[in-house]
Amino acid sequence: xxxSHQRSTPTQDSVRRQNLGALLRYxxxxxxxxxxxxxxxxxxxxxxxxxxxxxLAGAGLIDEGTPQETGRAGRPSLVVRPRSSRVYGYAxxxxxxxxxxxxxxxxxxxxxxxxxxxxxxxxxxDTVATLAGFVHDMQRATPxxxxxxxxxxxxxxxxxxxxxxVRVLPAAVSAADGVAVAAGTSAAAAAxxxxxxxxxxxxxxxxxxxxxxxxxxxxxxxxxLAEHTRxxxxxxxxxxxxxxxxxxxxGIIADGRRVTGHGGHGGEVGHMxxxxxxxxxxxxxxxxxxxxxxxxxxLERDAVRACVDAARRGDPAARATLRQAADWLGFGVANxxxxxxxxxVVFGGALRELYLAGAAQVxxxxxxxxxxxxxxxxxxxxxxxxxxxxxxxxAELAFERLxxxxxxxxxx
Amino acid sequence: xxxSHQRSTPTQDSVRRQNLGALLRYxxxxxxxxxxxxxxxxxxxxxxxxxxxxxLAGAGLIDEGTPQETGRAGRPSLVVRPRSSRVYGYAxxxxxxxxxxxxxxxxxxxxxxxxxxxxxxxxxxDTVATLAGFVHDMQRATPxxxxxxxxxxxxxxxxxxxxxxVRVLPAAVSAADGVAVAAGTSAAAAAxxxxxxxxxxxxxxxxxxxxxxxxxxxxxxxxxLAEHTRxxxxxxxxxxxxxxxxxxxxGIIADGRRVTGHGGHGGEVGHMxxxxxxxxxxxxxxxxxxxxxxxxxxLERDAVRACVDAARRGDPAARATLRQAADWLGFGVANxxxxxxxxxVVFGGALRELYLAGAAQVxxxxxxxxxxxxxxxxxxxxxxxxxxxxxxxxAELAFERLxxxxxxxxxx
Numbered sequence: 091x092x093x094s095h096q097r098s099t100p101t102q103d104s105v106r107r108q109n110l111g112a113l114l115r116y117x118x119x120x121x122x123x124x125x126x127x128x129x130x131x132x133x134x135x136x137x138x139x140x141x142x143x144x145x146l147a148g149a150g151l152i153d154e155g156t157p158q159e160t161g162r163a164g165r166p167s168l169v170v171r172p173r174s175s176r177v178y179g180y181a182x183x184x185x186x187x188x189x190x191x192x193x194x195x196x197x198x199x200x201x202x203x204x205x206x207x208x209x210x211x212x213x214x215x216d217t218v219a220t221l222a223g224f225v226h227d228m229q230r231a232t233p234x235x236x237x238x239x240x241x242x243x244x245x246x247x248x249x250x251x252x253x254x255x256v257r258v259l260p261a262a263v264s265a266a267d268g269v270a271v272a273a274g275t276s277a278a279a280a281a282x283x284x285x286x287x288x289x290x291x292x293x294x295x296x297x298x299x300x301x302x303x304x305x306x307x308x309x310x311x312x313x314x315l316a317e318h319t320r321x322x323x324x325x326x327x328x329x330x331x332x333x334x335x336x337x338x339x340x341g342i343i344a345d346g347r348r349v350t351g352h353g354g355h356g357g358e359v360g361h362m363x364x365x366x367x368x369x370x371x372x373x374x375x376x377x378x379x380x381x382x383x384x385x386x387x388x389l390e391r392d393a394v395r396a397c398v399d400a401a402r403r404g405d406p407a408a409r410a411t412l413r414q415a416a417d418w419l420g421f422g423v424a425n426x427x428x429x430x431x432x433x434x435v436v437f438g439g440a441l442r443e444l445y446l447a448g449a450a451q452v453x454x455x456x457x458x459x460x461x462x463x464x465x466x467x468x469x470x471x472x473x474x475x476x477x478x479x480x481x482x483x484x485a486e487l488a489f490e491r492l493x494x495x496x497x498x499x500x501x502x
Numbered sequence: 503x504x505x506s507h508q509r510s511t512p513t514q515d516s517v518r519r520q521n522l523g524a525l526l527r528y529x530x531x532x533x534x535x536x537x538x539x540x541x542x543x544x545x546x547x548x549x550x551x552x553x554x555x556x557x558l559a560g561a562g563l564i565d566e567g568t569p570q571e572t573g574r575a576g577r578p579s580l581v582v583r584p585r586s587s588r589v590y591g592y593a594x595x596x597x598x599x600x601x602x603x604x605x606x607x608x609x610x611x612x613x614x615x616x617x618x619x620x621x622x623x624x625x626x627x628d629t630v631a632t633l634a635g636f637v638h639d640m641q642r643a644t645p646x647x648x649x650x651x652x653x654x655x656x657x658x659x660x661x662x663x664x665x666x667x668v669r670v671l672p673a674a675v676s677a678a679d680g681v682a683v684a685a686g687t688s689a690a691a692a693a694x695x696x697x698x699x700x701x702x703x704x705x706x707x708x709x710x711x712x713x714x715x716x717x718x719x720x721x722x723x724x725x726x727l728a729e730h731t732r733x734x735x736x737x738x739x740x741x742x743x744x745x746x747x748x749x750x751x752x753g754i755i756a757d758g759r760r761v762t763g764h765g766g767h768g769g770e771v772g773h774m775x776x777x778x779x780x781x782x783x784x785x786x787x788x789x790x791x792x793x794x795x796x797x798x799x800x801l802e803r804d805a806v807r808a809c810v811d812a813a814r815r816g817d818p819a820a821r822a823t824l825r826q827a828a829d830w831l832g833f834g835v836a837n838x839x840x841x842x843x844x845x846x847v848v849f850g851g852a853l854r855e856l857y858l859a860g861a862a863q864v865x866x867x868x869x870x871x872x873x874x875x876x877x878x879x880x881x882x883x884x885x886x887x888x889x890x891x892x893x894x895x896x897a898e899l900a901f902e903r904l905x906x907x908x909x910x911x912x913x914x
Contacts, residue, residue: 104517328764340841344761351756351843352740355875358840363833363871366777375836375871421775424787428770429752429841431763459775459787463767 106142107495109134113142114151115493117172118197119319124157126167143170149497150237151177151196172197179488180228180241182221182294182304183481184208186335189217191224193232194485196239196492198320202228214245214290222297239499241304242487243290244312244480246335305487309333310357311350312483313438313473314341319486321474328432331473332359332423334389334441337380342430364421379422383444386415391440398447416448420455427460427468438473446472518554519907521546525554526563527905529584530609531731536569536579555582561909562649563589563608584609587645591900592653594633594706594716595893596620598747601629603636605644606897608651608904610732614640626657626702634709651911653716654899655702656724656892658747717899721745722769723762724895725850725885726753731898733886740844743885744771744835746801746853749792754842776833791834795856798827803852810859828860832867839872839880850885858884 112132117123123131129139146152150173157169174195183190185208192203204224208217221243295303307315314323314331323329329343338360342349350356360380361373368377369385380389387397397415400408423435437445445452449470456465475482492499524544529535535543541551558564562585569581586607595602597620604615616636620629633655707715719727726735726743735741741755750772754761762768772792773785780789781797792801799809809827812820835847849857857864861882868877887894904911 328768344756344763345759347757347759349756349761349842351876352845352879353843353875355873355878356740356841356843358843358873358876361840361871361873362774362837363776364778366833367779373873421778425774426841428773429768429838430761431765431768431770433764459773461767461770461773461785463765464763464770466767467764 106145107497109138109142110145110496111493113139113170114146114172114196114496117152117170118489118493121197122157122169122171124167124169125154128170143168146496151492151496174199175201175233176235177237177239177492178232179239179485179492180225180304181481181484181488182224182241182243183246183309183484184214184217184221184243184290185246185309185480189220189224190481191221191228192481192485193228194482194488196489198482198485202231204228215293218290218293218297221294225298239492240302240488240490241298241300242312242484242490243294243304243306244309244484245290245306246309246480302491305490307483307487308339308341308350308354308357309335309480310339310438311341311348311354312487313475313479314343314436314483315348315486316475316479316483317436317438317473318343318346320482321479322436322471323434326433326469328430329434329436330423330426330430330432331436331438332441334437334439334444336389337361338383338389338422338441340426344430359422359426362422362425364418364425379418382418382421383415386411386418387444389440391443394440394443394447398443401447412444412447413451416444416451417455419444419448420452421459423452424455424459427456428464431464433467434469434471436471436473438479442472445470518557519909521550522554522557522908523905525551525582526558526584526608526908529564529582530901530905533609534569534581534583536581537566538579540582555580558908563904563908586611587613588647589649589651589904590644591651591897591904592637592640592716593893593897593900594636594653594655595658595721595896596626596629596633596655596702597658597721597892601632601636602893603633603640604893604897605640606894606900608901610894610897614643616640627705630702630705630709633706637710651904652714652900652902653710653712654724654896654902655706655716655718656721656896657702657718658721658892714903717902719895719899720751720753720762720766720769721747721892722751722850723753723760723766724899725887725891726755726848726895727760727898728887728891728895729848729850729885730755730758732894733891734848734883735846738845738881740842741846741848742835742838742842742844743848743850744853746849746851746856748801749773750795750801750834750853752838756842771834771838774834774837776830776837791830794830794833795827798823798830799856801852803855806852806855806859810855813859824856824859825863828856828863829867831856831860832864833871835864836867836871839868839876843876845879846881846883848883848885850891854884857882 113128116128116131125139129136143152143154147154152170153173154168154170157166174197177196178193178201181192181194187208188205189208190205193201195201204227206220291303291306310331310333313333314329317323317331318329327346331341333339340357340359342357361375361378363375363377364379365377365382369381370376371378371381383389387394397408397412401412419441473479525540528540528543537551541548555564555566559566564582564584566580566582569578586609589608590605590613593604593606599620600617601620602617605613607613616639618632703715703718722743722745725745726741729735729743730741739758743753745751752769752771754769773787773790775787775789776791777789777794781793782788783790783793795801799806809820809824813824831853885891
């Protein structure tokens, strides 16, 4: 009889590791937390919390101390703090117009950061050396007792794969990434051009000499993760986070979990066709949602801002244009609300200002197009983390392994 | 210090319960399974499997025996069988044109069933007595040692709530459910009419004298659950299951989990607007996906079949009509593929025949409108369970509690 698939029986050890992860995750998200609050929030008794914090403190992941003066009588509960200055990961971000990197401490604290503009036309594969340079530079300033736990990369306007393979979307990124795609190409033909696949995580991991390559995610997905973890959608379990950046992609959270599809390519909501008579899109289709907005106002922050400014000055053409763009924004949002029944839609990137200027149009479309039950508890929000969301989300990827199994990762 | 939130520490007991659930679920889905296969598939060692099967057998949930003659030499591994004739739940289904009930044994075996047409115009609340009658009738034929573990209901064309509250969708079901809604009403106005809320699960639970009301799900969600558990989408983790039945709703599986949205109202993909110049929909919007198909061929099985038959006889008008309807079908499917990056789209209900007759149109739309990466591993499928899928899915709801914690549920 084959024994090759036999593993050892899960024991109490797996429960302990699960509890260690839950406690460390709580402190990572909430920051300094009293033992009393941990006892209540995690549903564990005081002696268990004491044993878990001792284990985590022993591994150098947290420390404990007395809280700030509260002015209340009685002996205060010890406060558990993430060791942000010691335990860290690297967060990297390849955006349309810039490259960023940060050394981020447990608890989400940015300890160090680097940024450079991304020259127009730089291919993703040519960003690896710059990003590796950022990391090497930050490594030199890292204290010798620092514990590195992982790294994550956010990639803008790329098709991404759950296993870290980044595939360049042919049309939309052709200019920025130097992929030659003939105008008017069909999506079927473009599939060939899309065959330019760069295993970004592996390439960067090799350049950095890491055993474990950085985890790769799309900007929209990681912005959603960031806003869901510590931003505008914190505490909300069904979230559609829209990211406008040349086109529109979405990060989806359903029941508290990221929904990215089979290969991690989901959330391409900008290519949901909303108008069969609409404008031709670079993807080979016609009337894609992002094109119907962009034919009024280009989905770039500066363009939206210029239009909003002109409208504020009373320019009637700018006002009309803005109304039409916001009307199309609401059109697609209503469709997504019927599909997902979310509690929050977050308008990120270039969509933030478009939404703020055209909230009435967006709400109007929701009122007529979204089913009452699907929009019943819906909140419309703008990001709390602003432009840092993708980088913050990349840091969350960096910490994922540690939080799943704290002692194993900290020891390795 | 408050102790009201303190629970006992999870112990080895929780691991054991998890393993019992995993083993029972495996046998429930796969049917008779050898101990050797369980050892391999569950990644547990032989003595653990032996202890778990002894526990489950002691609770009367499984039994063990020697397998059928295999013709192979050597002592055969014991076979574990779900006790389908003893352990059972009730599955109920309120469809547009009929009411069904089944007593289903562990393992998904239908032990008994009842069915009646649903008279046109019968309100959902008026189906409770009929369904309760079905159950009482089947109860009389149940052996005295039978163990009842739960019940589930599939409700067609209803808005449903995760907590079992069923809300009637105003426009689309107004005829069938006797809800008076003025023609041309806006969705906002209809929200008032939609205030007719029937807590179907509770009503039926009371009628049946059950402590625990049946779990309520939408037909599309439960058909998706059924096809994912033991049908066309078994083993596939990202599934869009479309159910055509007067309109179109979807059951979504992402990473193996059902995605139903905050209140359980998600999946209303039929009300995704795909044509701003389209036909007015009963929901108050215009150009909803289901309307754009239905203006060519009504989304009812008989209507689709009649059109397909006429097209087969060579009727050119029927052929053109079918092509246009299938083209619109592909249009919406491509949108959903861009949003979800699924591995399977399943065409259920009235969409089955429309897809089979117009697969070329559907594939054509996918080729031009779905991004290559989003459709890369996509399979288009028809249901394996046919008309039984909602009832099979309702049975899966009935067993969910048992499979999460077998001994607790079987003992209670």
